[in-house]
Amino acid sequence: MSHVRLVNVTKRFGSVTAVDSLNMEIEKGECFSMLGPSGCGKTTTLRMVAGFEDLTDGEIHVGGRLISSPKKNYYLPPEKRDFGMVFQAFAVWPHLSVYENVAFPLRIRNLPAAEIEKRMKDALASTNLTGAANDSPADLSGGGKQRVALARALAINPDVMLLDEPLSSLDPHLREEMRFEIKDLQRKYGFSIIYVTHDQSEAMALSDRILVMKLGVVQQIDTPLEVYNNPANRFVFSFIGLSNFLELVRVGGRVVLAENRLTEDGLRRGTGIDLPPELVPGEAVRGAEAFSLASRPSEIDFLGAGESGLRGVVTRRAFLGEIVDYRVDVGGQEMRVQKGRRAPGPEAGEACVLRLNRPFWFAESAE
């Protein structure tokens, strides 16, 4: 049975639908990430799970128990939900010591002193803060403050940990470090995590499953590997990893590259450049008139001049250390190619032929 279950959860703020009929189920002990661009409804969802925000419609259940339902007029207040929470901004009180910051939620729950002492010892040790118990959090680094917030969330022995961009104010090195620490804590304590981020590599690294959201609507829920390898649509493809899209149109029986710009009435015209036969799409987009061919920059090879492939001209070649990044003009559209620094490749200004090793076709073109 799922541990946290959202059924048709909807939240409207006036005329804005922040979350639209969201269904998701999180297993016990799972790390589940919500990923999507700014404003897509991630924080609003987390706040509804936490109990800080009413639902407009739908239900939330935890451990088989209803915790929110506007229809049944039922709402369990946040302090009774016992969820651990860490938010983006370092929400620590600078005038209290590290110890008192962590102990605060235990004190408001009126736990016995011995129990508070025991939980505090454990939470501080787990987050490497034992030696800093009497310090002011104001004197700690960003990572240190974030550890205080984590310790405070851990001390309440949560079944569910709600993390809203908890690492976004840290530098990249510390972020990677803290990801591992969060996973270690999860292994030790066994809580379920709902993790909100708009950083796709963070979501990939941490999660058992990822939900990708756009404008309040779920696009896909799957393992990181599936979301990467089998994206549900063009939006998911573009949001996870680097991506290239070539806009195409069907003209009579031919599939040709589209002109780079839309016409004044919002249509795409063909360029007259045929797509090589191996890239003409199959059944999935057969009915569509305008669609796109997608690929990852790392899944493209340079072929010899006489071979069949996409013909283009290298407009820019940039050395990025381990990889070389090429921009290639293909019939007026730009494609990005990335090769290892040891692989031979054309120079800027040279003509080239591209093979897409793993093409995707989407029956949608650029908006």
Ligand SMILES: Nc1ncnc2c1ncn2[C@@H]1O[C@H](COP(=O)(O)OP(=O)(O)OP(=O)(O)O)[C@@H](O)[C@H]1O
């Ligand atoms: N209290 C509020 N009143 C009115 N509109 C709100 C309120 N809270 C959120 N919204 C709107 O709901 C939508 C979703 O916002 P939300 O904060 O959930 O996005 P988000 O995915 O967390 O974005 P970000 O990545 O920027 O944190 C946005 O359009 C936002 O403007």
Ligand SMILES: [Mg+2]
């Ligand atoms: Mg947010």
